[in-house]
Amino acid sequence: MAWLQGSILGHAMRESGVWTYGVVNLAHILGVASLFGSIVVLDLRLLGLWRTVPLPSIVGPTVPVATFGFCTAVLSGICLLATNATEYIGNPFLLVKFPAIAVGMVNVLVASSLPSWKAIGRRELLPGEHRQLAVTGGISFAAWLTAVSAGRMIGYW
């Protein structure tokens, strides 16, 4: 944390004008909103909502928006953290948020390597495959909800 705070990035965040933190914070919120807003739609579809909408029609738009949102949130988040990194040592919400993000990322890697995921749009899924994708959707929903909630609470500790 001390290293991050002392990095060029940390200095730049602190010394490049009074609006820098606010603007980077805005980018973080837009990233989180894009990620969460799109992943929730996909997760709920995998969990069985809106069954009349074909899965590829949901996967198509939500995955790139979520990916864009995730990358934006990570990059801006590192900048926000670098501003005052040592302040966050011992913040319990951070210790909830980061593992939740890790669970979410591992879930993406696992889910996207599943044969059932790769079969989306190529053939009809079997009932067992639907259940398998529903499980990944549930894990995803729980992980990102936890990450966003804990993240919002960091500043209130």
Add this chain to the structure above:
Amino acid sequence: MRIPATVATMAAALMLWGVPTTAHHGWAGNGDEEFELTGVVEQAVSLAGPHATMKIKAQGQVWDITLAPPARTERAGLTANVIPVGATVTVHGHRNRDAKRYEVKTERVTWNNKTFNVYPDRS
């Protein structure tokens, strides 16, 4: 559907009615009583976010002085090099509720007969 919508609107209106304004987050963690502290500047004003900060030494402790957001602190005239390290300042605000934390959410800083009022609407 019309009746629930009307009820919801009324409920929303009721919740917005007559609520005292509270500025941003953070004040809840600080005491309601006014708090004043005089000390020597240990670390000059920093306009890094999310709040501007400075450190002062008083009563044998180094205190974290939390100011307004950077742009607001700057508008109050309090920028990085205005008050030199080693100067004696008086800060007025609200102390952290946790007695082990030496932190003051600050409304105004007085130095050299000049007052920097970073939260003028909080008296």
